[in-house]
Amino acid sequence: MAEPRLDDVFGDDITVPARDGYPLAATLFLPRGAKRHAVLVNSATAVPRKLYRGFASYLARRGCAVLTYDYRGTGDSTPQALTGHSQPKSLVGFKASMSDWAAQDVTAAVAWMRERYKALPFAYVGHSFGGQALGLLPNNSEISRALLIAAQAGYWKLMTAPERYRVYALLNFVGAPLTRVLGYMPGKAGLGMDLPKDAFLQWVSWVMSPRYLFDDARLDAVQNFPKYKGALRALCMSDDPWATPPAVELLCSGFTSIEPEIITVTPAETGVSKIGHMGFFRPEHRDTLWRGAAEWIRAGE
Template sequence: MQPAVPVTISCADKTALSALLYLPGESPVCAVMLAPATGIKQRFYSHFARYLAEQGIAVLTYDNRGIGDSPKHAQIMANATLQCWGQQDMPAVLAYLQNKFSPIPLHLIGHSAGGQLAGLMHNAEALSSIVTYGSSSGSLRNFAAPYKYKAHFYMNLFIPLTNLLCGQTQSHWLGMGEPLPKGVGAQWRRWCNGQGYAKTEFGSRIHQHFYDRLTQPALWITATDDEIVVPENVDDILSLYNNLRVTQQHISPGDYELAELGHMRFFSKHSQACWQSIVDWLLGHSFNKKCSTASH
């Protein structure tokens, strides 16, 4: 396998995102955009991306604007939102894959927000399938104590307070990835206090979306020890993706002789035993797509 290749992704508004392309040794069977969780840098996914590349799958990781090696200047940190991650950054990443790898099948792997935001992508119908880990609506109303109190503290006290005092959400103070642009934190707060994640702002801030247009097969993976992803909130986010053909996979760390998966450790190099099912899914749905295309 080749070393990861640095790539610059140009968004429609001219924002240039930092990305890394992991290529297999031979022509890829399919290509994947790996959409990160809120505030998580792309290098967090390097072991997972390399593993997929070793199985013949090209993988493009990236940093959303305001995160990692992507632009963090004052204007970005003042104006970036979850919505523009979904409407600007993610479509640009997929367009890069379309330009570079068409006509091979393209897939999305979304971690948490990376799966939640896919319905905001104007070009998401080009995806052959969607795979998510840890994606739910995050609706505060469905959490049980004691996590409910932690979630309310973070969303309704920590976010507005650090936005006010520091001009950004200081997520790193709590070990939650990178500092967030204040608009990302503020919109995240509103969506988690509502219902249906982005649905909270349909018709107000969000005037166009594509959640109900997506009809692809989707693999929705959750872990038994992920306190953030409760069943009610999985149902809540899937109510937006009401036309996806969803296969739910609820896994336990004990099934793979692991101590923990939680919300983050699925992508750790120690969790490699969990990854083969994703490879099988991607290869299977790439083969099915090629066969369908050939028949026409």
């Protein structure tokens, strides 16, 4: 993906402390003109924040203060080695689960943005896991609008074939054994990014459960789903093998205090041949999907 131009947007790499003080690498995008909205962009599993750079700068050009960040143990929030220049430390022994990402990292990012831009309408953008995390946050009532992009309850049987069988094999026959032996999930085994052991194994347990994270008896944070009472729009891409309509609907069913709006988008509608699970954030959607997202966010004025 080509790097977007930032000559009309301020982009500043910063550090945001998680609830327990862990430093999260982040980038704050600011418009050169007046700020009218605050937007937090929350990443998918094993996806670095740089994927969202183009979309974040697009929103900033339209008057939004936008924060992107990496969860602990991923991207630039990986612990650094004591020797060498900016060399990441091994994730062996690094403690971080997906529920930690929600409770410690996402919760803190929401609080940071709400405190910094308390006078502005606050929108939450969640891609895949980033959308799932919304329901787990103790402070999700601070958010007025949430746009979920390819966010789903990711039970493997709700994926399309043959992708569901590839995922089942990758997680159970490759990922889980490797993770238990090595002490972390190596990205080169199929995910593209190294993941902490606990995060990956928790994800595997959710993917293997018919109701995904709702089946996790140890995940008390699911009680926070009904606390969200803002506007919610969930975008479902018709050619996404992961976030299929039933999977998106299952996730949205957890938000019992509201009536989520689920919209299915086809590639033909946007003039492209495919979108899939990751394609929303490609610059080719600047005048279609991105514009629609920005208009929906700004409707909260």
